[in-house]
Amino acid sequence: MNISHEKVDAINAVIKVDLAPEDYNPQVDKEIKDQAKKAKLPGFRPGLVPAAHIRRTYGKSILLDTVNKIVNDKITAYIGENKLEVLGQPLPIEETATYNWDYKDNFQFKYEIGLAPEFVNPFTKEAEFTEYDIKADDETLESRIKNLRRSYGKMTNPEVSEEGDVLYATLKQDKEDGIEKTTSVRTDIIEDAKIKKSLVGLKQDDTVKIDIKKAFNAEDISRILGITPEEVEALDVTKFELTVKNINRLEESDLNQEFFNKLFAEGEVTEEAEFRTKVKEEVENLFKQNSDQRLRNDMYTFGMEKVDVAFPEEFLKRWLKATNPSISEEELNEGFADFLNNLKWTIIENRVVTENGLEVKYDEVINLAKERIYAQIKMYNINEEPSDEQLSQYAIQMLQDREQGNRLFEEAKALKVFEFLKEQIKINKEEIEYSAFEKLA
Known part of the structure; x- marks a missing residue:
């Protein structure tokens, strides 16, 4: 067997796979024998169907499936071994060659692949960003207090x-x-x-x-x-x-002990000044999320502007059509620019992960799931305090759903990349009131 690849240009390549009979016949023979042992056919006792009968009846189908599996497995292994950063999946190139499928053919298969472009990571100490320490102004604080009082009114x-x-x-x-x-x-x-x-x-x-x-x-x-x-x-x-x-x-609810006990642990807050301090802390903790999101958005915009690269667009369009047969030309063209933007940022993130040996661990995904579940529970019942064991059980159940599990893994990866990049860049801290923060472009 021989497998190799040749670059068409910096972002397009062709993988070629050559198979000789000795490369595939041992696996074909094994598959035929295995099926002979399992087959239940009229006129034969279970498990005693002759392999020759299976070869005559199903041989070409088994040969085709086996060759396809060998080729796909070898291409996957080759891409990994040669550290090729491919986009999408390899697409077969149609050839005019015909084969007898008589267990004696020398096969040759060609696949086109799209390659991720090369670029220099722009997130260095020369890159400056602002991280905002958002404070609750009087209007925001009063609005939050009013909403709390109405909620329990x-x-x-x-x-x-x-x-x-x-x-x-x-x-x-x-x-x-x-x-x-x-x-x-x-x-x-x-x-x-x-x-x-x-x-x-x-x-x-x-x-x-x-x-x-x-x-x-x-x-x-x-x-x-x-x-x-x-x-x-x-x-x-x-x-x-x-x-x-x-x-x-x-x-609105009165600012009394009964109201305070509904919001906090009994006796934790006993007077209005303590209540206002607690609410201010709560609001400003929420603002940290706003600040982080702002910084992430600024870093995203910076990365997208600085990484000016070309993509194998024609290949990617063919791949999208192959994987989404029902998509129309109009739908493809309408969403293609957004697809490329998402792809670019994904490549930036993945390059940061691979070049710096970052790893998303299972515990990190579990903890993220627990945070999301806790926030959801508190949204509907501010006084409920689920135990860590309960949160862990809910998190495991959530991750058993493949779609939610993949989403949480990607979110955990994005958070890890964000935290890592924060250490690589220059961050200037700036205190700002929420009303002014909202007006930032």
């Missing part, structure tokens, strides 16, 4: 409406035989300031006319009136009479 039915109330009301279209619907109307989502103001100070049975298309977007109108988007579009009269049936208000 209680529903009341005041006599007079205020901004932000939910009105249980009848909406009647201002025309004969028009739409009439009794429903809940959230005043906080009203887009027109004048209409929003007209719904403040109302009492039960008070009536006011509103232009529903000025007050709400199409999706909200569809939900409020119980009609389809097409019917919303076709409304010929948009003035509705709104009659208040009841006023609902979510009152």
